[in-house]
Amino acid sequence: PIFKIHKWVPWFGLISSVFAMFIINPTISLISIVIVLMVYWYLSRQNLETPFEDVRSGLFVSFAEWAAKHTWGMKKMQQRAWKANLMVPVRDVNGLRGTFEFLRNIARPKGSIKLLGIEPFTEQSILARQLEEISASFRHKGVFSSSTVIHTKEFANGINYGSQALQGAFFRPNILFLNLQDHDDYENELKPVMKESIRLEIGILLFNLHTSALLGQRNTINVWVSNRKGNWQLEGWDIGNLDLSILVAYKLKMNWDARIRLITVVDNAKEEANAKNFLKTLISLARLPQTMTEVYIGTFIEMVRKAPPADLNIFGMKDTLPYDFIKDMSQKTSSSCLFVRDSGHESILA
Template structure:
């Protein structure tokens, strides 16, 4: 935990940096771009059609549902932005700082593409309005001129772009006043149709539509709520500006949509509403003002996107989300991301040449909805974990992110299920790609807290289940280490004893003099095991007494949830540690731990790691096979794991007197069948056990049972007799090869 006062100091540093680098306040940086993006082309050209199909109540319901979804998302966004130091990139920054760069990038990349393609869509919308006024102009010329104007404004300065937006805000305000002024001229003369008959549109010959199809037409109007948040890296106080500016823009927009809905329902007939998309222009007090508002709405939306999209790209590049991203992370001396603006402009110019983006327009909406859904999910997860670090100054009830998440997901599949699945597939593919890139996280996120919470929940559930669950068994090794050099010689064997689902706990035992060296060595070895996809933890115990240190570790770790179940020991060639090893083995048995005592073949090591022998004590006279195999389960489980990881040949061997071969083979075959040990060869040796060790087929490692009171010197001789490394194994009683 940071010392008291550290956070305050960091806040002061952040605030000092923001006064130097960030330029925009709540009104100009968030409120105006958000308001202008929501008050777009749908308000001027499609809302009348919505009211004509759904009726006034139906239209109000559609507007309300759409705004409830985006309002709840804005509330979630406001909540999370007051709990983190939001960086550049808006929604990308919010998600990255909560769920990690991989999740943030998987949403940030499609969000950037959606913002970029949306610029082209807005340019096309502007062109349609322009050609309504000047039908003789060439469409491609209009598109190029508008794009160049947008690009120049964005390239020169976001501040200049925002100043232009003030002019556009005045134009749209004039358009709305012109509409409102018609009320005083007696325009509201038609009766209200409260619930519509949903006749459809001229394009489909009025074949009828559903409530949700009409909803899908209007909903994109509400997806402009990120316009201000995209400027998060250049706001004076994003924690204040984003919540206040976004929510106030949504509230005012909602009131305008509801009031204009009433105006549409009263100003003309239902038949004209569904046939004529220009009702607002035709019935306004001064039609040129509405035409100006239409052009201003599309232009301002395009301007907000061409200013915001490069900021997302700059943040993605800063974290190297895509190869070569560093070039787009660079800022000009005045803080403008001009490299990112250049790429964004290039993409827009290419898409303008395609002339029609209607086929992918639903996909753009899907990317926005996925972003909104993830923001709601971030808050939902944070609230659910009850972590002390989650202390937003803007608090919301838990139902808000629930409704926001469900609403976004529902809307995706209402608008277009096919594009919804395509968008989700794109996000998942991007996430998998970024996971493989192993991104360096520049800040902490809540993933560790999330996984800890899940682990705690699982631990509590597991504690209520029976302790002995042989079917869930996996090898969790406790490995005492005197020196890293000693462990290096058994690295390959230990890795293959636990891979892929087991784990390793390295306990370094040292005096104070060599603690630092041993720590560094264990850390390196743990990282090496990690690269082999083996979960490994390590610790160092300061003690000059090896036996006492190991015994303390054994006893202490038995109280942990993820406790080791096998003690792995290496038996040296000398006898200096034999007494210690005897005591440690006995303590392991008392703690119900399995034991693997490894005796190295100093000449052949593990050979080719291509063959394994498991020695089974003979079962005469009855050769009875039951669920209790004695000290055999762990040996078979160990051998079979090595067989899989080495792709090795495996044999089970027993030694009998002459005349018992048939029963012995039958026993071994039944054992292998019931234990489901495939491609394992049974083998029977006749004579004494010592002779069998020398005469049996050679293996690279032999596994044998560890006696209750082992003679360690005798065990060492087995290496010479078998001409291979040996592992002596003792069950804990909690394994079962038959489970």
């Protein structure tokens, strides 16, 4: 540690040594390098545990720290490199198991899932172990996942504390996934969490699983576009509260091999042509080939029943929604529903 040398010295030694090897005997040098790489690959796959760190761990940690420091100022400007990094609050492990594949298909292949357990502290608690087992299952199936537990009696406060603490992290979640279950207190637990997420500029996915249809055949996804009422021109990158809805639909389309259908309802026949042109332009700019569109004239509630069936219906929400509306949409569409709020940092057009 006290022997200081210039940074170029080890690089000079490495390059000159490799150069000397190939000057002496190119064939043996190439064979030696191949053997070293093969041994490294073999030992890496053995998952060997050592009481000390090896060269790889120090190298990877140093590189990760360097990259994080040099990109810190751009951590909110990642529209082109957007990935679904989910934070999933959990107090019912069975509910998490029921949405396992749905979460995996939203995050796969480059996203991540952070499981946040919320429960009062007890010596006999097994929640941390259960969450780590599920995290390991996510990792085994190709999605990076980690888990932690916050001990508190207040479900909403526990989630909000976790969200606030992670604001200072570099790889922080950009989506909060809430699985609406019968035992949840929507008004006193989920609404405060959604309001705090909106304040912190975190995207929200509120999922209501249909009790009998579940996720159906996973063939079709309806994305509902709100009535823009005369504002049908796409100006710049601002398309309203649509970016996250379409991004999630696209991820599911790719992982389910499904089709996307964009639907909007206008209350005036004069707006129909503008609405169709808007959807056509959106599909072109967002690079969404083979996407179906539907434009209906009437009221939203009336047309929800008449819309073509889908395995998942995605609705946008500008603010927290009434509980009755959420349950009503699932009943009227006879499908599972996902209610989405943008964080403001996504762009389907990027």
